[in-house]
Amino acid sequence: MDIILGYFLYGMSLLTVGGIYALLALGLNVQWGFAGLFNAGIAGFAAIGAYTYAILTTAESKFHYGGLELPLLVGDVMAMVLAGFIAGVIGLICIRLRADYLAIATIGIAEIIKLVLKNESDITNGPRGINKIPRTWEHFSEERFYSSFPLNVINSSDSWQSFFESIARWWWQPFFAGTIILIVLFTYFLLEKLRTSPWGRMMTAIRENEMAAAAAGKDVTRRRIEAFILGALIMGLAGAFLGQHLRLIEPTQTFDPSKMTFLVWVMLIAGGSGNNKGAILGAFLIWFVWSSSELVTNGMIEILASIFDSVDISILKNRAGFIRMLFIGLLLQIILQRYPKGILPEKRPAVSGKI
Amino acid sequence: MWESFGFEFINFYFIPGLVLGCIYALGAIGITLTFGILRFANFSHGEIMMTSSYLTWEFIMIFTSLGILAHPLIGAIPASICAILLALFVDRFFYKPFRNAPTIMIVIASFGMMLIIRSMVQVIWGPNQLTFVKGIAKPNAYIRDLTASFDFMLLIPNKHFSILIGTVLIMLLFNYLLSSTKIGKGMRAVSDNPDLAKVSGIDVENIIKATWIVGGFCAAAAGVFLAMDTQFIESTMGFRMLLPMFAAAILGGIGRPFGAVAGGLIIGLAEELSAYPWFGDGPVISPGYKSGVAFSIMVLMLIIKPSGLFKGKVF
Numbered sequence: 001m002d003i004i005l006g007y008f009l010y011g012m013s014l015l016t017v018g019g020i021y022a023l024l025a026l027g028l029n030v031q032w033g034f035a036g037l038f039n040a041g042i043a044g045f046a047a048i049g050a051y052t053y054a055i056l057t058t059a060e061s062k063f064h065y066g067g068l069e070l071p072l073l074v075g076d077v078m079a080m081v082l083a084g085f086i087a088g089v090i091g092l093i094c095i096r097l098r099a100d101y102l103a104i105a106t107i108g109i110a111e112i113i114k115l116v117l118k119n120e121s122d123i124t125n126g127p128r129g130i131n132k133i134p135r136t137w138e139h140f141s142e143e144r145f146y147s148s149f150p151l152n153v154i155n156s157s158d159s160w161q162s163f164f165e166s167i168a169r170w171w172w173q174p175f176f177a178g179t180i181i182l183i184v185l186f187t188y189f190l191l192e193k194l195r196t197s198p199w200g201r202m203m204t205a206i207r208e209n210e211m212a213a214a215a216a217g218k219d220v221t222r223r224r225i226e227a228f229i230l231g232a233l234i235m236g237l238a239g240a241f242l243g244q245h246l247r248l249i250e251p252t253q254t255f256d257p258s259k260m261t262f263l264v265w266v267m268l269i270a271g272g273s274g275n276n277k278g279a280i281l282g283a284f285l286i287w288f289v290w291s292s293s294e295l296v297t298n299g300m301i302e303i304l305a306s307i308f309d310s311v312d313i314s315i316l317k318n319r320a321g322f323i324r325m326l327f328i329g330l331l332l333q334i335i336l337q338r339y340p341k342g343i344l345p346e347k348r349p350a351v352s353g354k355i
Numbered sequence: 356m357w358e359s360f361g362f363e364f365i366n367f368y369f370i371p372g373l374v375l376g377c378i379y380a381l382g383a384i385g386i387t388l389t390f391g392i393l394r395f396a397n398f399s400h401g402e403i404m405m406t407s408s409y410l411t412w413e414f415i416m417i418f419t420s421l422g423i424l425a426h427p428l429i430g431a432i433p434a435s436i437c438a439i440l441l442a443l444f445v446d447r448f449f450y451k452p453f454r455n456a457p458t459i460m461i462v463i464a465s466f467g468m469m470l471i472i473r474s475m476v477q478v479i480w481g482p483n484q485l486t487f488v489k490g491i492a493k494p495n496a497y498i499r500d501l502t503a504s505f506d507f508m509l510l511i512p513n514k515h516f517s518i519l520i521g522t523v524l525i526m527l528l529f530n531y532l533l534s535s536t537k538i539g540k541g542m543r544a545v546s547d548n549p550d551l552a553k554v555s556g557i558d559v560e561n562i563i564k565a566t567w568i569v570g571g572f573c574a575a576a577a578g579v580f581l582a583m584d585t586q587f588i589e590s591t592m593g594f595r596m597l598l599p600m601f602a603a604a605i606l607g608g609i610g611r612p613f614g615a616v617a618g619g620l621i622i623g624l625a626e627e628l629s630a631y632p633w634f635g636d637g638p639v640i641s642p643g644y645k646s647g648v649a650f651s652i653m654v655l656m657l658i659i660k661p662s663g664l665f666k667g668k669v670f
């Protein structure tokens with residue numbers, strides 16, 4: 001029974017993180033797939049989201065600014081707003097230039113964001129990070145939430161306490177994973193609507209032939225900034241959920257560009273850029289490959305160790321993570337060269353819905 | 356004047372800034388060449404730098420095990436050959452397939468190469484920091500005594516001295532290559548107009564190979580100099596250099612190698628001088644934000660004049 005529960009909870013956490021990556025990939029799909037904007041600073045936008053959420057919602061702490069204890073939804077919304085705002089500022093500066101410049105600028109902005117998070121330790125607690133970020137659903141079992149609105153209307157604090165003590169500790173996990181999946185689906189439907197709308201078709205036109213779109217009277221710069229901001233909003237939300245999932249965030253390891261930015265790019269390209277379904281499929285697929293490759297590499301190291309018992313496997317064990325990264329990088333190159341359209345290639349919307 | 360201002364300013368801010376600037380300049384040469392000739396932002400350039408400093412460390416170890424006490428600059432010679440081979444290998448198998456594809460494909464490929472090269476280095480040499488020479492570098496005694504006798508004491512450690520001299524030598528060589536050899540002229544021609552260069556009978560593929568050789572060599576030099584300057588090697592050092600190098604290339608104008616050199620020197624000096632207490636007692640910009648200086652210069656340049664100081668290209 002315990003084993004089944006263990007697998008169940010493992011599955012839930014895979015689903016949670018997969019969903020967060022799916023959100024990031026959907027955000028990137030708006031920027032890259034729809035509008036052809038190269039964002040190499042996904043980690044930066046996710047970090048803004050996570051830190052905004054954390055500072056607004058955590059309980060008072062003597063280590064960092066905060067104790068605002070705002071409702072979690074306010075945190076989620078502000079995470080999106082701030083990420084979108086920063087994207088707007090970058091967009092105004094770099095979007096007229098070619099994609100390479102935007103890539104350089106976004107890498108730069110992600111590094112600057114990290115620098116600020118590391119140095120403004122009065123607000124962010126610097127490299128030590130922010131701890132005890134309230135998680136959606138799980139937060140109800142904390143006293144400051146069940147003793148306040150809305151739960152205090154239904155029942156008294158004492159009975160809530162005994163209720164949360166009586167149920168299993170992991171009760172919130174399916175709810176949390178479910179919430180994220182629902183948000184992914186909601187975002188998906190929203191983006192699908194957008195893709196087939198005049199706005200979406202205009203984006204495709206701008207991406208494919210900027211000159212022609214401009215000649216047809218489309219405000220190219222403005223539309224591109226819109227797409228960049230929309231993508232960043234989604235990334236900010238994903239960041240907020242990442243903060244909730246981890247509960248402890250710090251600037252360098254959590255928002256490592258190879259795990260945040262690069263992996264998301266592999267996901268989108270593998271799934272099929274321009275295709276929202278592809279973005280979600282790619283995110284879950286690559287995330288499962290990534291997490292299961294841990295088991296595979298560890299297993300291979302064990303086998304190697306049993307064949308050559310004189311070899312010191314501790315070095316290999318330390319470096320297993322880098323081997324996985326290497327394989328993911330090679331996977332990207334293979335997909336880029338052999339299957340540049342991804343698993344689910346982009347489908348152009350029909351000229352009109354009723355032909 | 357010298358006692359109250361100059362001594363501290365020159366020795367602890369200006370010379371380190373100049374040294375850092377030389378390193379950025381060498382790195383930016385490769386970036387601006389590939390940007391100008393192959394027309395893409397090469398994100399893996401910093402990793403070539405990083406790999407070559409690891410290779411130098413490896414060669415020093417090999418020399419030492421053979422009983423030869425090797426200076427990093429000697430280890431750098433075989434390491435730079437390996438770095439050039441690595442650059443050519445990467446181009447052949449990962450960039451060449453995209454020559455006729457939209458440029459953004461090759462940018463993504465180079466973005467991926469960045470991770471591949473870095474994880475390969477981490478697999479081979481592990482995640483820990485390595486070092487060429489331990490301990491504090493003492494200033495060169497001869498220069499110190501000589502300049503002190505003129506009331507103009509300069510404290511230049513030997514490592515800074517060899518970096519400055521080395522950079523000047525490479526620059527002279529590079530200048531000769533660009534202005535007086537057939538390859539250099541071809542490189543400038545392809546950079547100005549690839550189609551015209553092709554119809555005039557220039558073998559573009561050969562020019563591209565030459566670009567990687569020059570860029571790889573300069574990157575190797577920059578990597579070794581950086582490791583000599585900071586006295587440690589780590590796998591993220593290339594990534595940390597990437598942004599200032601791009602900033603230098605954009606500041607000088609894309610496709611303008613000597614613009615990149617000027618840009619590198621400006622960025623290096625600006626980073627170091629930003630920590631100087633110009634007003635009052637504290638540093639103008641807190642040292643924690645030093646690496647933000649390059650980025651701010653780059654963004655300013657992109658807003659005001661994307662073509663850079665020396666009329667580079669804008670794509």
